Amino acid sequence: MEDKKTLSLLSRINELKVQKKAIILAHNYQMGEVQDSADFIGDSLELTQQAARTRAAVIVFCGVHFMAETAAVLCPDKAVLLPDLQAGCPMADMIDVPGLQRMKSQYPEATVVCYVNSSAAVKAESDICCTSGNALRVVEKIPREQEIIFIPDQYLGRFVSEKSGRNLHLWPGYCPTHLRIIPRDIIAMKEKHPEARVIVHPECHPEVTALADAALGTGGMRRYVKESNAREFIVGTEVGILHGLRKNNPAKYFYPASEMAVCPNMKRITLEKILWVLEEMSNQVTVPEDTRTKARKAIERMLEVSS
Ligand code: 13P
Numbered sequence: 001m002e003d004k005k006t007l008s009l010l011s012r013i014n015e016l017k018v019q020k021k022a023i024i025l026a027h028n029y030q031m032g033e034v035q036d037s038a039d040f041i042g043d044s045l046e047l048t049q050q051a052a053r054t055r056a057a058v059i060v061f062c063g064v065h066f067m068a069e070t071a072a073v074l075c076p077d078k079a080v081l082l083p084d085l086q087a088g089c090p091m092a093d094m095i096d097v098p099g100l101q102r103m104k105s106q107y108p109e110a111t112v113v114c115y116v117n118s119s120a121a122v123k124a125e126s127d128i129c130c131t132s133g134n135a136l137r138v139v140e141k142i143p144r145e146q147e148i149i150f151i152p153d154q155y156l157g158r159f160v161s162e163k164s165g166r167n168l169h170l171w172p173g174y175c176p177t178h179l180r181i182i183p184r185d186i187i188a189m190k191e192k193h194p195e196a197r198v199i200v201h202p203e204c205h206p207e208v209t210a211l212a213d214a215a216l217g218t219g220g221m222r223r224y225v226k227e228s229n230a231r232e233f234i235v236g237t238e239v240g241i242l243h244g245l246r247k248n249n250p251a252k253y254f255y256p257a258s259e260m261a262v263c264p265n266m267k268r269i270t271l272e273k274i275l276w277v278l279e280e281m282s283n284q285v286t287v288p289e290d291t292r293t294k295a296r297k298a299i300e301r302m303l304e305v306s307s
């Protein structure tokens with residue numbers, strides 16, 4: 001049940017949304033009240049697809065910077081507002097253009113597959129993007145004899161490499177939030193809830209992934225839970241996803257693999273900040289045109305593979 005302050009914020013946000021022809025997109029890791037204010041909630045791929053197809057004039061992007069930037073790359077005619085410009089992604093910051101160029105010069109024949117958790121400038125230097133939901137499919141579309149550089153998440157890369165049976169050149173990036181989940185957490189939760197299925201994000205350490213029934217992106221987790229006959233789930237990803245899982249599956253039980261798996265950047269977005277950017281039309285995320293056109297090619301190649 002929402003309190004008076006939340007209801008009044010939501011009512012003002014809704015008024016402004018109509019006035020400004022705005023849509024609110026929220027990632028699965030957002031705080032509960034932010035997810036509840038959104039027109040669409042999803043994983044990185046679903047949010048990208050939604051941004052590409054919306055007719056709204058303004059997109060309020062409740063997520064982290066690279067996600068808003070991806071929307072800005074695809075929708076140059078729309079205002080993409082990020083309610084807190086400090087909401088970054090440490091993994092995305094682990095690779096920059098000079099670093100990627102050095103790796104490319106080491107493997108000049110390689111195709112560069114770039115996880116969307118990266119800047120637009122890095123995407124512009126890449127051949128094709130992927131998300132956790134389609135990384136395997138993207139890699140499998142590339143001819144087997146073709147060498148591949150996979151950036152920046154080494155653990156998603158290792159997961160895809162194992163599943164596809166292909167050797168990938170990996171960048172040593174990682175997600176600090178997912179690495180907070182350790183094997184001992186999963187073992188302890190399994191002892192406590194022996195009937196529960198274990199689902200984890202492929203950004204987790206391989207020793208964690210090895211203990212899971214399935215490694216899935218956040219959209220994949222939502223579908224898995226819905227379709228499964230199991231009643232209990234141990235969830236190894238950022239804890240924000242539990243809000244939507246519980247709301248959409250009231251007869252099922254969800255246990256976080258670790259309460260420590262919190263992404264502080266995702267939590268920077270609040271209803272107050274959403275209202276503020278809508279009122280002021282501030283915090284617009286833009287991408288220089290030459291970077292935008294190159295990054296767009298890599299994103300569109302991914303969307304073609306995923307549609
Ligand atoms: P998803 O695409 O699975 O939602 O993942 C995004 C992300 O940032 C994971 O940490």
Ligand code: SF4
Pocket residue numbers: 064088089090091092117175176177178203238263265266
């Ligand atoms: Fe980046 Fe990890 Fe946060 Fe996802 S959970 S946005 S990968 S820091």
